Amino acid sequence: MKTTKRYLLITSGVLFSILATAFTFLLPPEMKFEELKHNFGFIRQxxxxxxxxxxxxxxxxxxxxxxxxxQCVCTTVDFPKQPVMKGQKAVVKITFDTKSAIDRQERTVTLTSNAKNSPTVLTFKAVVLKKKE
Known part of the structure; x- marks a missing residue:
């Protein structure tokens, strides 16, 4: 009986050590964007x-x-609300409404997440030409 208890205790300890070691090798989430900046070029107000x-x-x-x-109400962002799993791709969609903009514009969107490289800043720019009358 004493040997069985000792065996179970040792086996449990070894299994716990293996599991604890395995979890220490998990890498935290990391957002890797294909691009961090976008230029819309010339667009009309x-x-x-x-x-x-x-x-x-x-x-x-x-x-x-x-x-x-x-940075302003002229920009809206649509991002995944569900977790993005290991190796999975996802999209952050940025929409820019130019009704109140004119000339050179540069805006940022700051994403906060549980990623090790959080916060992540996305930038877009455009030259907004006056609306044709």
Whole structure:
């Protein structure tokens, strides 16, 4: 009986050590974007333009975007609300409404997540030409 208890205790300890070691090798989520900047070029005032920024979760754990902060109400952001799993690609879509913009514009979107490289800043720019009368 004493030997059985000792065997179970040793086996449990070894299994716990193996599991604990395995979990220490998991890489935290990492957002790897294909691009961090986009140039819309020349557009007319009043146009609404969009761009999709594609990223991959290069970590082992699920990646969750918790917030997207924009500089002005002219910009909206659509991002995944569900976790992005290891190796999975996803898209952050930025929409820019130029109705109140004119001339050179540069805006940023700051994404907060559980990724090791959070926050991530996406940038877009455009030259907004006056609307034709």
């Amino acid at each position: 009043g146009e609404i333009v969009s761009h999709e920024f594609t990223f991959t979760n290069n970590g082992d754990e699920p990646l969750l975007i918790t917030n997207a902060e924009v």
